[in-house]
Amino acid sequence: MAPPRAWIMLKGSDWTKVPLETDKYQVDDVDDLKEAIKSKLPDIITFSASLLTIKAVKKVNIYKPEDLQALKSQAEELKGQDSLAFVILTFDVADREGLVDAQGEINDAVARKVFAENIWLFVELPTRDHPAPELEYERTWKKPRLDEDSFILWSIFDFKWWFPGNQPKLLLPIPKSQTVLTEGNVTIYAGDGVSVGMSEFSIIVNGGFSFVDKTLLISEFIESSTTVALVVRPRRFGKTTNLTMLKNFFSFPIHPDNKKRRLELFKGSKIQTQNPRLFKQYFCKFPVIFISFKDFHDCNTWERMQAKVRGILAALYKEHIYLYDRLDQIEKKRFNLVRTEEKYPRMGDALKDLSEYLTDYYGRQCIVLIDEYDHPLDVAFHHNFYPAACDHFSTLLGSLLKDNDLNVKKGLLVGVNRVAKTGYLSDFNNVKVYPMFARRFSDKFGFTEEEVATLLRHHKKDEYTDEVKEWYDHYKVADDTHLYNPWSVINFINEGTLESHWTATGNTRTIKKLIWYSGESFKEEAALLIENGTIDVELKNNLSYEDLFLHHDDALWTLLYYAGYLTHDADPYSTGTTSYDRDTYNRHMMFNDAIAIKVRIPNNEVFQEWVGWLQVPNAPKLSYVVCTLLDGKLGEFHDLLFRTVIGDLSFNDVGGSNSGKKSETFYHGYMLGWLAQARFNGCSVKSNREGGLGRYDALIESLRDRKAALMEYKIRKNTHKPTIEAKAEEGLTQIERKRYRSEVSDEIEQLVELGIAFQGKMVAVVGKVYEKTDGIWVENEYARYNGKGKGSVEDGDDDV
Template sequence: MDLRQENVLLKNKLKAVQKGAELEQQPWEPSPKKQKIMTHGTATLFAGEKILVGLDSFKEIVNQSSTIINKTLLISKFIECKEIISLVIRPRQFGKTINLTMLRKFFSIPIHPDNKNCRYELFKDTKIMERSDVYNKYFCKYPVIFLSLKNNESCSTWSSMQTRLCQQLATLYNDHHYVYYQVSQKILNKSRFDKINSGKFKDGVTKDALLYLFKYLKDYHRNKCIVLIDEYDHPLEVAYQHQYYEEARGFFASLFGALLKGNNENLEKALLVGVSRVAKSGYLSELNNLKVFPMHHEVFANYFGFTENEIFMLLQHNGKENQLDDVRQWYNGYRAGNSLNLYNLWSINSFINEGNLKAHWIDTGGTKTIKDLLWNSTEDFKNNTSMLLKGYAINVRIMEDMDYNMLAQKSNIDNVLWTLLYYAGYLTKDKNDNLCIPNMEEQFSRFIMNSLSYYDVTDKMAETNYHVFIIGLFNQAYCRGYKLISNREAGTGRFDLKIEPTEKVNFKTGVFMEFKVLKNEKQNKKKLQDKANEALEQIKNKRYFSDLPKFTKQCVICGVAFQGKDVYIASEVLNSWQN
């Protein structure tokens, strides 16, 4: 090679390195941690100046001197897990993305060597640095493919989804552009690389895009790759909602099959995270080396969500440790493994920032499918929902795996619904493996109410739907110490709903409700009023209130009439009813 060729090669290599350094957003000098270290039991907290709600970048949280729980032992757990490909299923707001970005910063080889010092500062004094064996073998030693499949909600057609994926894959290629001039042309086809990097390539290229990148990185770094995929299931949820599910499923099966199946010569380990358990449903069905870890599995149990010890430290650092019992009552209840109770990050961080015990948890997506299914569910499902809203646990089947095609099969609809509600975080399992509502934050009851007010009600189970809606509406009464009782014999009949006081509540008022539904009639306000008054008289005539506790001071009776989204309530306060 002559001097001119050497200069060209050196120039190209420098361009690639500079390109990579820009992509790392290089702070050329390391940023020392400013957080103080707190410990409680086995948990460690880096106590910073503030808590950032919604930020999901490990690097940004640490560098902004924000408070962060030390979850770095997830790194060693991931390495030591015998499975090559691990899939972790958790509800939204459980720290999945933060953890993946942490793994990325630990494993990935810095493009500019000086950046290793910055990475070291990120992990300095963390638990994983006590594991010298892990640090010496894995820290900044592996090429990492990190792919986030979030933010596809607007993709209403398969074409728009493909366009979005082209952009995501182009970003990934741009992150690793440094290989362009260094990898042998026998391996790296520059024309293909340029097409993918442009974000305008066609379907046939995209299916193998990750496999090609795998090979480029292996050739450049002389080491196997680690793969991290965030929200692996989100595109399928969007595709199902917009009716291009089969096209999406086939495409992603090919994309991830090429990346992860039979690729041991290039793949060191892979971690996928998501909300729904659809891994084996044709999407990743050919991956025999994949292991699913749902919340009730012991492995990875304490690395997603906050544990009790971690909550104590967060409250203590923010001067709220005297509110621990209230926080438990409001936000605790997600059971992981055999005995671990977890809290979601969003609710706790929002409470600490705002100081208010209220419902902070929000579902950022994935509920439209469940809402649609609710209106096709059976009466058994609605009866079980009523039991949940009254504080009971129910024994129903959670599916080990599901396919979105099952959603159209009426014979499976209840099992599919319970499975979706469980994995989305609306429900959890108790110590007997029965489903129950996690806590007072009432995501489930609010979700049921919002869903059942979503459409006009015209089906034959309309009264059952309204019944569940009202129980959800009054679920807060149960949380405040009242009893919710429905469809029970009393007096000379069977009431629809009773809200009964207990001795511990301040306002010892009992409430009875009777529901009536107008069906197959034109909207008629007078008929609706008459129906409500008929329900009110039924309560009186059948003396449902005769079995209220003697300490009850007051009784409110309500006749409630529904038609579509219209409602009329006739009510009366009884101060004397026990004779």
């Protein structure tokens, strides 16, 4: 059943519907309703939802316009805290069965349904006389003021392009400049709040939100000798905001007011104050082709992706529809075919054609800006149509960026993965890649420590500086500069909670799948990474999706590095700091496929994600598991482990009843993930380390509580060998026989030793608890545990 939707009429507009219930929110009172209505307004209208005026009336039949006017006059203004149920009762709606239950409690779901079926709303936007006078909502059809992002030629020459909804965005008056705050080398636009979920530069600045000044990216981009630059950074690292900033800086204004408006966006910025000559020379002087490939999440077939691309190209051509009168008849025909989203053989040349039209119109070469250039390839790889997508985008972008110097002055592509030579940029010889460890653009994406300190002070949260550093810092770039994740910092300032903000925003299904089904060597390296903090890996110069499909370790480590789940511990060229070392490094990257590098997990937030990948979804909370284990509650620990195994693992994961090497690797990685987060509970975790006369599987120590646990895992591979309980006992005996206890720290006073055996989805646990008396380990005989196997083994499955 579709969620309820309320009919509303904006002042001067037609009727529209606003959902009262979505996946993101549920409307329960008038304040919620205002937020829902605000989300339907154009993004450029940035006033607070509280400024909306909502009037309500009970639905009646109307037959002529006069009836509607009379109805409006009867409408009553709603107060912000009024619940939907209160409104229903106020207007004495008769059909409200189930609104109030037997206990006198309001059923909110029924309230939303009854409200949608019986109440009409009239909404008024703030006016000039409102305390927000900088907003203007005048409608004039004789001389509209148009924003170039949605320019429509009002002297319509082809009526088939005219359809309902082609309404212009009305320009706000020129905004007042924000207060600019400078501390040392840091400049911020000091707003009253921070923008969460908004990435458009002009909306952030006009909305009065704080903004870290990254405008020197403009001069760095202009002054680079590279024709086309590719900057790879993790998601939510400010890439889209920076690209929209470049668009606002470079692009020719279609309406004269726009140059004044955009000048206010950059007033007091670093680019204006530190490089005024360059500012004057390049500001609003170029045609810009801006493309975003971020909205491809729902393209689960090649046909859907093709349709999405046609829609993007049609919108881009609509943005530049003013070019039409200057085209010849053949060009007009091509323009119409793209504009109407029709299929035609030259679709691969659509961007190149547009660059030619723009260059001819303005007499200047274009600036090309492409956001999330690699996202379509990632989607195509996940849904198994990668080759077709790769060929298509290679043609589309290749025609624009390769051998098109007459029409393209410079280009900047941003994305997450470095797929230059193996993706759709394979034939480009003019693209220079700038990863995290490159010096150019190193501090232009993400926040530096000084920038975060200024933001925290401005928003009066500087008392949390150390905690914010631990959670969100430690992305290393060139010259020992450290970056913070901007999305997480902004969310912390907004919400005031230290938690995983960034990792909750992304779909990591591809990464998680690749990790779970990776080989034993990768899982062993992952264990060392979590245990020791750093490991040595090889980063591929160019990431191949085919290598990922074949589970090549270096490809997976490369993907994790560029996606932001790893950072380098030392510069790849850190044998010194001379230019010779960097030149040597550059030559190596030019002629070699990979480079050795030491990596680590950057911060606490990302560490939580690593644990989540290795951990099954519904496992009990780690703190409870660790406490149960270290306290020697072995039966309860067995139950926790059993419930997780039986509920969340499949026989496909663990290899069925005749488990082999595959399941050994899987179980070891699984247990590592289940227990690894103990590091952040004040514990140390060691896995698969040499100790005594062999290699123990896991040792967890809490020096604070003076408790520890030694574990040895065993796999019962088929029913012809000893029982699963015997295998668990074998693991427990091995701990004593190989003297693993010698690896336990001297400070430990209570020790748990466990033998854990797996077979399919069955698990058995046996264990002992020891207490130290006068330096000697003495078993607590009452704590001895001999757990029977719990779970099930797949019948008749002899496959590994």
